[in-house]
Amino acid sequence: MSAALQLARLLxxxxxxxxxxxxxxxxxxxxxxxxxxxxxxxxxxxxxxDLMQHGIGRYEAPLVFALMAAWTAGDSAEIARLNGEFLASRESAELRAETAQMGFSLNRLVRDLRDPDLASVESTLASLGEIAFPTGWAGLAASWKIAPEAALTAYLWSWAENQVMAALKAVPLGQAAGQRLLAELGGRIPAVAVDAQKLPEMQWSNFTPAFAIACARHETQYSRLFRS
Structure with missing residues (x-):
């Protein structure tokens, strides 16, 4: 796969x-x-x-990196273990439902793409009960031979962009404010991605109590736009 095609797949x-x-x-x-x-x-x-630095960057990002290594090695047992670990790490019902729904949708997309390069991803995902979104995403990135650092950068960017878009709607904020936020967050992402690749599993941590409380309280919020 050429570098240009890898970039297109990453985008x-x-x-x-x-x-x-x-x-x-x-x-x-x-x-x-x-x-x-x-x-x-x-x-x-x-x-x-703060959430990207202390939560996503210290747990979800290193997990995606480890999942990519497992997918590349064809280690289905390790993929299943990490998938289960991520599902178990979701602190609220909404967070667990979110990753399971997105994992389900990504699994369906793998089938719908009809890409022979994704045959092993499709069969491995089929062997899992509930699929966490990072598991399927890492499988696609690894099968398309995207470099791990580039994949982590894109994964973090996608997460940050979704958070900014949510802020634009919920606060609300203007488009220029959104672009300033993305520029600031984008400047932090490379360092977070590099650190995630070096972090041993024993040091992974998603200990972010305010985030967990916010997710749990959202479940009973009276008026809302979002599902989590």
């Missing part, structure tokens, strides 16, 4: 047009707005950056 994976429903989730950000923790561009940027 496809990171695109908000990927039909997995990511745009319908805020991951607790909507409750943070409702409760007054997020009120403007500055507080939205702080919330998203």
């Amino acid at each position: 496809q994976l990171a695109s908000p047009a990927l039909p997995v429903g990511a745009y319908t989730y805020s991951q607790g950000l909507e409750w943070a707005v409702e409760s007054g923790v997020i009120t403007d561009e500055t507080t939205a940027g702080r919330w998203i950056a």
Whole structure:
């Protein structure tokens, strides 16, 4: 696969047009707005950056890196273990439903793409009961031979972009504010991606109590736009 085609595949994976429903989730950000923790561009940027640095970057990103290695090695037992670990790490019912729904949608997309290069991904995903979104995403990235650092950068960017889009709707913020937030977050992503590749599994951590509380409280929020 040429470098140009790898880049095109990576852009496809990171695109908000990927039909997995990511745009319908805020991951607790909507409750943070409702409760007054997020009120403007500055507080939205702080919330998203802190979560990326201390939560996504220290657990989800290194897990995606490990999953890519397992997919590349064809280690189905390790893929199943990491998939189960991620599902078990979801602190609220909405968070677990989110990753399972997006994993289900991504699994369906793998079939619908009809790409012979994804045959092993399709068969391995079929052997799993509930599929976490990072599991399927890492499988696609590995099968398309995307470099791990580039894949992690795109994964983090896609997550950050979805968070910013949620903030634009929920706070609300203007388009220029959204672009400033993305520029700031984009500047942080390369370092987070590099650190994620070096972090041993024993040091992975998603200990972010405010995030977990926000996700749990969103489940009973009276008026809301997002599913998490």
